[in-house]
Amino acid sequence: KAGVTQTPRYLIKTRGQQVTLSCSPISGHRSVSWYQQTPGQGLQFLFEYFSETQRNKGNFPGRFSGRQFSNSRSEMNVSTLELGDSALYLCASSLLQSDLGKLFFGSGTQLSVL
């Protein structure tokens, strides 16, 4: 069974640009969660989608948005990039809602903003 796939693996952007990250969950999983990871801050929750509906959103500005498609694939978008957006972005899929079941994480997208 294929794991969670995130693309691209690495991204380099400049301030002011926008970026779209993609996440393909494990087949059959309906929940996709997104996290931002930076040194010392751990895993900061961005948002979770379940069956195409956003369940919850973390404390991030409106520049961070996401969506989930009918096949459960998810994308997150960051507009007007800032230097502080440089981070590893992880997505995780689960069969059930994230607080009820086991999360399977992808390898992440390393975003560098110059």
Next chain:
Amino acid sequence: QQPVQSPQAVILREGEDAVINCSSSKALYSVHWYRQKHGEAPVFLMILLKGGEQKGHEKISASFNEKKQQSSLYLTASQLSYSGTYFCGTEGGSQGNLIFGKGTKLSVKP
């Protein structure tokens, strides 16, 4: 409402034991534990549900005290492979998404 983990970092020799704590300011019905090795994605270890039950994974076990709103992860006779950062996760928003603590970095030396 991010759970608080302690200690932030710990260094062990092979065979030594360690305890990692996770506490929350809100009532919990579950605590989740994950381990992330350097350069890899976090991997699920266990979920504990309220009732104080202990779970185990290899020589790693955990307890959950819902009255004290805290959980502890016990690493017994540590091995080199236990090195990594350990995260606890608890329910976050009103609809229950999972939020994580800042992590505890565990280094096991030969």
